[in-house]
């Protein structure tokens with residue numbers, strides 16, 4: 433075995449392997465360069481899934497003619513000067529690796545026109561070597577064309593998926609940057625077909641419409657970075673999040689931009705999921721587009737070859753800032769959904785006669801959207817009209833008719849009450865006149881042993897009593913005599929649940945047991961009390977499982993249905 437220093441081409445290909453994994457990585461690097469150059473218009477054109485052609489055109493500052501060749505040297509960058517600068521990065525690029533890496537695995541041509549130069553420059557490279565450089569006219573900006581990606585690296589080529597799949601990943605990159613930079617107009621064409629166009633008008637909502645469509649954008653709530661919206665003045669969290677009924681089946685709808693850099697982060701994803709806890713239907717995931725802006729020194733961007741992950745100096749602060757900002761947006765601004773929205777979101781049985789009102793799409797053109805009711809953190813004051821089907825309370829509010837699901841609403845009320853008692857560590861307890869013996873299965877016993885203290889925090893006073901039995905001395909007052917049906921169900925549920933979710937599970941179980949059932953007749957006073965309590969809830973619009981507690985038929989809708997509008 434002889435040790436030797438590898439030749440330049442092998443070294444370049446090894447380095448390129450880190451940065452350029454697939455066509456979408458090339459697009460990402462070129463778009464980042466365009467953004468760093470201050471472009472306000474960026475167009476991306478690809479052919480054959482990006483393997484045949486990738487062309488990114490920008491109107492940024494351009495590259496001066498005497499530096500164009502230098503830009504393709506390894507570690508050549510205009511963005512940092514010294515190790516110190518690594519702790520204060522304001523640009524997307526900083527390593528000077530993208531252009532040489534791309535040139536090592538593809539044919540590259542650049543036409544660029546720099547600020548203050550009469551003529552522009554053309555350069556072409558093959559295998560990393562400059563083939564041709566000359567003057568060429570070009571307005572301010574840069575066009576980089578990449579051809580025959582990975583032709584010299586067949587191993588890489590083999591790992592690529594179909595052109596359609598690679599196109600999808602490219603579209604993802606461009607979409608994410610369109611969301612990150614609403615002030616930049618992006619276009620993406622794949623095999624001569626336009627896939628995406630963003631207006632670049634500067635409003636995030638417009639970018640969301642461009643990327644996700646108007647229907648989804650309609651249900652996004654603003655996360656504001658105002659002084660009261662953010663706990664930590666150094667960490668600004670802004671953007672938009674989906675209202676809870678917008679829950680998606682997959683987790684792929686979270687976009688995070690840390691100082692404008694698109695990153696993936698489990699920490700941030702978890703912070704958002706936490707903020708939605710108790711609001712989303714089980715198994716559903718939120719939609720969010722969030723900008724996290726913090727002093728560059730608070731975040732290390734130099735930890736990942738493709739710069740797509742970052743490390744925060746203080747994870748806890750960032751986590752809390754994101755969770756609170758999102759939670760605040762959700763609690764403050766979720767309006768009572770209109771009945772069609774609920775039908776659409778839940779695919780409620782829409783067959784005629786099964787719902788209170790027909791919800792099929794109407795033939796006539798859609799009426800102009802109603803102005804949303806004042807965005808209220810709580811419900812408006814409602815006047816109870818009566819009960820229907822022993823399951824729903826019908827009420828009148830400032831803007832039309834409201835229908836409340838009595839069980840879901842009561843569950844929400846109880847859920848918040850239990851949680852509050854738990855937070856204050858003051859569970860309301862009901863002592864049993866005589867301690868009861870309670871027998872458990874081996875599986876339940878295992879949970880009991882582990883969870884007896886947790887249960888005590890909610891008001892259960894339990895003591896081991898011989899083999900697989902316990903003495904019950906007290907129970908949560910909210911459960912009362914229902915404890916004997918609740919406890920076995922709860923213990924079985926906890927047995928299959930991660931330890932970290934036990935508390936949440938117990939809260940939900942207490943909320944559910946003893947809640948008014950569907951099918952239960954309520955007196956007018958009971959209904960009024962229930963509606964009053966719901967009005968006082970912090971998140972009155974959904975039950976703890978994320979289903980709606982209340983839907984609204986607006987006065988405009990009523991008028992329309994009766995042909996008065």
Ligand code: ADP
Pocket residue numbers: 461465466469490492493494495503504508509510511524525526527528529530531532573574
């Ligand atoms: P980095 O972005 O890390 O600096 P790159 O290899 O991506 O490294 O680019 C090298 C240099 O080329 C950049 O620092 C920048 O000065 C210049 N450059 C690359 N693309 C553009 C562009 N589209 N517009 C202006 N300058 C560019």
Ligand code: MG
Pocket residue numbers: 461464465524525526528530531
């Ligand atoms: Mg770069």
